[in-house]
Amino acid sequence: MNGAHDLGGMHGFGPINREPDEPVFHAEWERRAFAITLAMGAHGAWNLDMSRYARERMEPGEYLRTSYYEHWLFGLQLLLTEKGFLSEAEIEQRMRDIADETNAGSES
């Protein structure tokens, strides 16, 4: 598909930002998103090309605005819901539950 992922030759991005002594991951959520993606891939419910196609289906503006592991996370959730492992409603509910717990924890 002619999505935002097909970047070769596009103009206007500016310089390549490099980070000296860059860590492998920049945050705990990146570590977990990476590992969950690999672990769920091992079930064999989808293949690598399906994973790529899932990430490519991110809305082009959003693809360009977000970071690499956010692309992975988008693809992971799309596959999890398309293949029936989880529903969007239960993901949203669990997010609210975790947010409430975190909030309660920080107030105590």
Place this chain on the structure above:
Amino acid sequence: MPVLKAENVAAALREGSTARLAQDLPARFVCGQRVRVANINPQDHTRIPRYVRGHVGVVDSDQGVFIFPDAHARGEKVAQRLYSVRFTGTELWGPQGKADTAVYVDLFESYLAPQ
């Protein structure tokens, strides 16, 4: 397939999962042959970057037979020959390209036509 357990992680990563297939297929193109990349714009998954579509390159090497990704993304396992195709900077980018730079792109046989 079963849940990936911690004790199986190292072996699973070491083993990997090659997309190369043992199956032999006749080669439609030979090294050194000029080929033109198809100008196709499928709505679903493909591995032809837009910047080579419609352009002419030279087959640099025959990489062997692999799972064809466009079909694989739909769950179909189709074998197809893969080639590394060389494009000059000027072919790809016109007056803004450079003749002393070349881009090598791995392209499946069905993406290519003889030129």
Place this chain on the structure above:
Amino acid sequence: MFVYHAKLTGCRTEVLSKHKHNEPLPETVLRVKALESLLVEKGLVDPAALDELIDTYETRIGPRNGAKVVARAWVDPAYRDRLLSDASAAIAEFGFTGRQGEDMVVVENTPQVHNMVVCTLCSCYPWPVLGLPPVWYKSAPYRARVVAEPRAVLAEFGYTLADDVEIRVWDSTAEVRYLVLPMRPAGTQDLDEELLAELVTRDAMIGTGLPRSPRA
């Protein structure tokens, strides 16, 4: 919502913004936690396997692997020949095999040719020899620019090649993974394989850099 973000990512927030790495939405952090919690609860994911996957790529598999391959090719002409003719097998001699390195090709730099590697469509990269790719390799500017203006990109990384050197950019659009075999730096005839490996940088094996000089 910002409170959750600061709380969950801690000091990383500062690192992310300093490097203009797109900052995740607080929602992103929550979403990852929600997915993990649901998948563990349903028995689909073993949390210990997640820790093991992370630890593998954070501490065990990285560019030091590739550096060993390059140093061996510099000191052993027969190994270099095997590496250039069947890279997957030659690299497997070190035990570096598997995920995202199943089908390897090594491209050799010479006085006439400089090679660079990219994946314009996603982030393909030879994990067994280089580990996970740095953010810049996966970023839009690198993926967009290196196929169109490799000399300008190389100059941005601090390297200018002679005008008569041809630059070859390898776009990893299929399942073949590329590793650059850089030229052995001058003045290293007395160094053994182990010391040579220390000169081989990750960027030299992507082609956006050159090996360190022994005096540097």
